[in-house]
Amino acid sequence: MKALSKRAQQVTGSMTLEIDAKAKAMKAAGVDVISFGAGEPDYPTPAHICAAAEEAMAKGQTKYTPAGGTAQLKEAVCRKLLRRNGLTYRPEQIVITNGAKQALHNAFCMLLDEGDQVILPAPCWVSYTELIRMSGGEPVLVPRRREDGFRLDVNAVERAVTEKTKAILINNPDNPCGQVLEEDTLRALAAIAEKYDLYLIADEIYEEFMYDGLQAPALPSISEDAYNRTILVNGLSKSYSMTGWRVGYAAMPPQVAKKMGAWQSHATGNVNSVAQAASIAALDGPQDTLHEMVAAFDQRRRDMAARIAQMPLIECLTPQGAFYIMADISAMLGKTAGGRVLTDSFAFTEALLEQAHVAVVPGDAFFAPGMIRFSYALPSEALQEGMDRLQRFIESLQ
Numbered sequence: 334m335k336a337l338s339k340r341a342q343q344v345t346g347s348m349t350l351e352i353d354a355k356a357k358a359m360k361a362a363g364v365d366v367i368s369f370g371a372g373e374p375d376y377p378t379p380a381h382i383c384a385a386a387e388e389a390m391a392k393g394q395t396k397y398t399p400a401g402g403t404a405q406l407k408e409a410v411c412r413k414l415l416r417r418n419g420l421t422y423r424p425e426q427i428v429i430t431n432g433a434k435q436a437l438h439n440a441f442c443m444l445l446d447e448g449d450q451v452i453l454p455a456p457c458w459v460s461y462t463e464l465i466r467m468s469g470g471e472p473v474l475v476p477r478r479r480e481d482g483f484r485l486d487v488n489a490v491e492r493a494v495t496e497k498t499k500a501i502l503i504n505n506p507d508n509p510c511g512q513v514l515e516e517d518t519l520r521a522l523a524a525i526a527e528k529y530d531l532y533l534i535a536d537e538i539y540e541e542f543m544y545d546g547l548q549a550p551a552l553p554s555i556s557e558d559a560y561n562r563t564i565l566v567n568g569l570s571k572s573y574s575m576t577g578w579r580v581g582y583a584a585m586p587p588q589v590a591k592k593m594g595a596w597q598s599h600a601t602g603n604v605n606s607v608a609q610a611a612s613i614a615a616l617d618g619p620q621d622t623l624h625e626m627v628a629a630f631d632q633r634r635r636d637m638a639a640r641i642a643q644m645p646l647i648e649c650l651t652p653q654g655a656f657y658i659m660a661d662i663s664a665m666l667g668k669t670a671g672g673r674v675l676t677d678s679f680a681f682t683e684a685l686l687e688q689a690h691v692a693v694v695p696g697d698a699f700f701a702p703g704m705i706r707f708s709y710a711l712p713s714e715a716l717q718e719g720m721d722r723l724q725r726f727i728e729s730l731q
């Protein structure tokens with residue numbers, strides 16, 4: 334048998350989804366696992382969104398839609414972008430995608446030729462580097478350090494620009510560090526993009542999850558030039574607790590959107606028609622569940638950072654956004670848990686799951702060795718119980 338393609342050979346599965354699947358399988362088998370694994374809000378999808386899906390089915394909206402999304406949903410996205418972000422887009426600038434993941438995949442396929450580089454800050458979300466490679470590109474990581482509060486050094490971004498650079502990717506607020514890039518940093522990044530004629534890809538899926546009064550403008554709203562060179566990526570998974578519905582979207586200059594729609598018409602066709610109808614209800618409908626959820630996550634963020642601060646051998650910063658905490662566990666590496674040596678963040682994560690029934694994601698998956706990532710999108714009681722177990726696990730190490 335001939336070998337699989339080089340791209341297929343080099344791809345690895347999503348570590349966040351793998352850990353989520355493992356934790357869910359253990360739960361299904363009756364093990365009382367507390368999962369700080371995948372970033373999935375614990376809230377149910379709000380009832381009015383589910384009702385809109387039922388209504389769409391009853392009305393027979395169960396057939397193909399235009400590949401890039403229904404006119405009604407694109408219009409709802411345009412209304413949202415104007416209302417929430419002060420951005421004016423026309424429906425022909427929008428593509429509705431299977432989650433923000435497909436929006437990102439499409440964006441890389443639109444922009445990258447073999448060997449083209451995309452600059453992005455690290456630690457970064459697991460899928461970015463794989464998605465860039467899947468479309469023939471090369472990720473170029475600009476490191477951020479915990480000692481500097483994971484602050485992005487804009488000068489380092491500029492120093493990373495080469496003749497092969499095609500785009501800068503930012504995630505604001507970011508997964509996994511929970512940092513918020515404020516307006517001055519966004520301006521500086523937009524200026525670099527203008528100076529070297531680069532595209533900008535802005536993944537703003539966590540835009541609603543900013544705390545302590547922090548605010549960040551949407552990247553395309555920084556300037557007309559930024560607007561013209563940005564592919565803005567967003568989705569409903571997080572804000573509306575709709576991870577399983579698979580609805581995301583991208584907003585961009587019309588000539589890019591036209592090609593992206595054409596690409597998607599062959600690759601997947603439209604996003605599920607019923608999920609698209611439900612998404613209109615999500616974007617246009619009451620936003621109270623979202624606000625309630627953000628307030629709850631804010632509290633959990635502080636509770637969790639406070640608990641970690643009291644524990645030995647583990648340290649973290651209180652994040653400013655998204656719903657993740659990155660914690661430094663390097664002081665525990667080399668110790669043993671139940672006879673197993675904790676050689677790296679993978680070994681730590683495995684031991685914690687098997688021995689304490691607590692799921693977290695190894696930092697190595699995000700290019701953050703010696704760290705682990707917690708999602709705090711879980712109920713407060715479970716969070717506290719998970720912290721108790723973590724503390725006992727740490728105290729038992731030898």
Ligand code: PMP
Pocket residue numbers: 372431432433434435458504508536538567568569570576579580581
């Ligand atoms: N971007 C980031 C930074 C994420 O953490 C996620 C995780 N789900 C996504 C995009 C993709 O989300 P979805 O495909 O569910 O919209």
Ligand code: GLU
Pocket residue numbers: 347349350370371372373458459460508
């Ligand atoms: N993005 C979330 C996470 O980082 C969900 C899982 C995934 O799609 O990666 O946990």
